[in-house]
Amino acid sequence: MEKFAAGGAIFWEGDPAKHIFEVVEGTLRAFRILGDGRRVIMGFLRKGDVLGVSVRDRYLYTVEAITPVELRRFARHHFEGESARDPHLKEQLFSRLCDEMAAAQDQMALISRRSADEKVAGFLLLMARTQGQHPYMVLDLPMTRLDIADYLNMTIETVSRTITKLAGSGVIATVGRHSIALLKVDALVALAEGGSSATARSVRHARA
Amino acid sequence: MEKFAAGGAIFWEGDPAKHIFEVVEGTLRAFRILGDGRRVIMGFLRKGDVLGVSVRDRYLYTVEAITPVELRRFARHHFEGESARDPHLKEQLFSRLCDEMAAAQDQMALISRRSADEKVAGFLLLMARTQGQHPYMVLDLPMTRLDIADYLNMTIETVSRTITKLAGSGVIATVGRHSIALLKVDALVALAEGGSSATARSVRHARA
DNA sequence: CGCATATTTGATTAATCTCAATAGGGGTGG
DNA sequence: CCACCCCTATTGAGATTAATCAAATATGCG
Known part of the structure; x- marks a missing residue:
């Protein structure tokens, strides 16, 4: 269990994606910085959400705490390749990823208004x-x-x-x-x- | 292997998601219709892309052929639950889904310009x-x-x-x-x- | 309690959307 | 193979909205 103060970064876009985090308490923002410096917020994360599922090698976005947060940290390699024997685990991750995808599409529809x-x-x-x-x-x-x-x-x-x-x-x-x-x-x-x-x-x- | 004429629908938003398709030839559009009738195109699909991975129960969007297309159809249940013994298969699907996610985020950044x-x-x-x-x-x-x-x-x-x-x-x-x-x-x-x-x-x- | 910062409010500018009409392709049938 | 026609795309002018620039006002924190 780890705690971060408001405004603190959990990880940065481009960092090696070594961990997955589950939000236990608090709110975070996930964003990317465009070439000209503009910030695009990809989503907000709350209790129960999971960070860093959808990446393979490096994180696709930066995540910062908006409020003080508590996170649970997992090593990615526990979920990867042959090492993840438990089919249930894989299934759950897959399920999470589908949720994340659905959220991304909802946001797209929202922005397109x-x-x-x-x-x-x-x-x-x-x-x-x-x-x-x-x-x-x-x-x-x-x-x-x-x-x-x-x-x-x-x-x-x-x-x-x-x-x-x-x-x-x-x-x-x-x-x-x-x-x-x-x-x-x-x-x-x-x-x-x-x-x-x-x-x-x-x-x-x-x-x- | 199945063929669709230009303009034909492969599946509709809300349909039970029973199949996954791989694009062998041609171009398609994936879109949602908003409450007031507006159309939001979630993405274009080309040779090598896979349709319908990121859904669980029902398709989240409609897919139509833009040009005449050829698709390879797979039953979803072959990939699901315990039946998918092959960890490689699951790994590949997961990988696909990550790509799809990355594409969705890229589009978000594009629209946000x-x-x-x-x-x-x-x-x-x-x-x-x-x-x-x-x-x-x-x-x-x-x-x-x-x-x-x-x-x-x-x-x-x-x-x-x-x-x-x-x-x-x-x-x-x-x-x-x-x-x-x-x-x-x-x-x-x-x-x-x-x-x-x-x-x-x-x-x-x-x-x- | 006061300050730094986030937010609100105002006036103006610039952009896209909208409505409208024309032009251009591409496909079809003779 | 060519001409025609329908549909898509382009172009134009005006209306509308949000962006921009600027300043004042709250709010919440130390």
């Missing part, structure tokens, strides 16, 4: 699903607005304005900086699916 | 890498501009304009509708990395 409203609404719903709570829930959002922006491929200003707007219309309510209460979940769902300015054109495309 | 120029340049370089050829190569792009647009999260008009602009500046040359010659690869690389309008601001963010 047109308007800022749709993206932020989709993000909040994704976080809600991850935290698996109920309507009228209060979301815990340990990441900064900049993290959210880099995750959704937007600027921090647009994220902030969108959240302010949603709060103004009573769909959500901000509680401090790192909590958001979802007041009208169905309105949020409608927004996330492009409920406001229906794009008949895109639908035409889809059917073409 | 700011300008249309960067996206299209990045796309062309990705296609070049996929086709693994040399400088001054001629890319084969069987997909339509709409496919490219739905892949890069842009409109078809912007894709068209960007390609026209790149051709006008002598970086590429269009050869018919489905071929593009890369004339200045390094210029393309520079564009893909944000070489034109450097975003000092984003760099600042990345370091923050």
